[in-house]
Amino acid sequence: MTDTGEAPPLVRLEGVGKNYGNVIALRDVTLEASAGEVTCVLGDNGAGKSTLIKIVAGLHRHDLGTYEVQGEPVAFSSPRDALDRGIATVYQDLAVVPLMPVWRNFFLGSEKRKGFGRMDIGFMRRTAKDELAAMGIDLRDVDQPIGTLSGGERQCVAIARAVYFGAKALVLDEPTAALGVKQAGTVLRYIVQARERGLAVVFITHNPHHAYPVGDRFLILNRGRPIGYHTKAEITREELTALMAGGAELEQLAHELDAAASGGAPAKELAEGADLLRKTD
Ligand SMILES: Nc1ncnc2c1ncn2[C@@H]1O[C@H](COP(=O)(O)OP(=O)(O)O)[C@@H](O)[C@H]1O
Numbered sequence: 001m002t003d004t005g006e007a008p009p010l011v012r013l014e015g016v017g018k019n020y021g022n023v024i025a026l027r028d029v030t031l032e033a034s035a036g037e038v039t040c041v042l043g044d045n046g047a048g049k050s051t052l053i054k055i056v057a058g059l060h061r062h063d064l065g066t067y068e069v070q071g072e073p074v075a076f077s078s079p080r081d082a083l084d085r086g087i088a089t090v091y092q093d094l095a096v097v098p099l100m101p102v103w104r105n106f107f108l109g110s111e112k113r114k115g116f117g118r119m120d121i122g123f124m125r126r127t128a129k130d131e132l133a134a135m136g137i138d139l140r141d142v143d144q145p146i147g148t149l150s151g152g153e154r155q156c157v158a159i160a161r162a163v164y165f166g167a168k169a170l171v172l173d174e175p176t177a178a179l180g181v182k183q184a185g186t187v188l189r190y191i192v193q194a195r196e197r198g199l200a201v202v203f204i205t206h207n208p209h210h211a212y213p214v215g216d217r218f219l220i221l222n223r224g225r226p227i228g229y230h231t232k233a234e235i236t237r238e239e240l241t242a243l244m245a246g247g248a249e250l251e252q253l254a255h256e257l258d259a260a261a262s263g264g265a266p267a268k269e270l271a272e273g274a275d276l277l278r279k280t281d
């Protein structure tokens with residue numbers, strides 16, 4: 001964990017609340033995301049996770065409380081405003097053009113041009129490949145259509161893209177929810193990579209077994225309200241699981257982490273997570 005010293009967190013919400021008409025979607029939420037840390041937001045369906053990240057991402061405005069970026073209060077009116085402050089959001093249904101090559105998708109909407117408005121294809125192809133490699137993503141061919149990648153690989157391309165375009169904070173909405181065991185492990189590894197590159201990561205999930213191995217802080221929401229906000233030192237995996245209604249079997253995580261670890265050089269946290277499970281089971 002990085003010692004953030006005097007610097008204010010990249011993202012800080014305090015006492016934030018949001019209503020949709022008569023529906024109280026969120027109340028009294030306090031959350032910090034600092035450089036070099038992963039902040040996990042956990043909760044069952046309807047807990048308010050998406051509402052929270054839409055506020056962080058600039059899609060919705062909060063009704064109560066304060067939202068600060070690097071210590072300055074902000075009131076974003078669009079995701080573009082949030083992006084200008086370095087806050088990038090990767091949604092579960094990624095906006096990709098399936099038939100376009102990986103490198104085109106990497107630069108989509110921010111194409112690099114040379115003289116006469118012509119696209120600098122060589123630069124984009126090379127850069128996409130290098131940036132993906134720097135995140136530890138080894139694609140055989142950046143010319144392949146992005147639609148041929150697995151869901152996990154697509155999430156990883158989106159993460160690498162956000163890093164390349166200068167994101168300081170990366171918000172991931174349930175990036176592992178629709179994935180199989182092995183792919184979820186791959187995405188968890190890239191979350192660790194993004195943290196190691198100094199980003200503040202906000203990782204939304206309903207799975208405590210995905211959150212615990214990679215998280216530094218944990219906010220647990222239930223029906224729009226926080227029922228826990230802890231640093232990793234303050235909470236065990238068992239306590240986190242107990243806070244979450246209907247947590248999956250612990251044994252399953254041990255298998256998931258093993259699968260992830262056997263896929264290549266394991267992130268330290270994943271290996272530790274698997275060990276931890278073995279010890280306590
Ligand atoms: N656009 C909306 N209009 C009305 N109610 C909404 C809207 N979006 C979410 N809600 C309600 O707000 C609560 C929190 O939802 P949401 O943030 O999507 O939770 P989660 O992502 O944790 O499943 C739920 O009760 C949901 O029905």
Ligand SMILES: [Mg+2]
Binds near residue numbers: 049050051
């Ligand atoms: Mg949601």
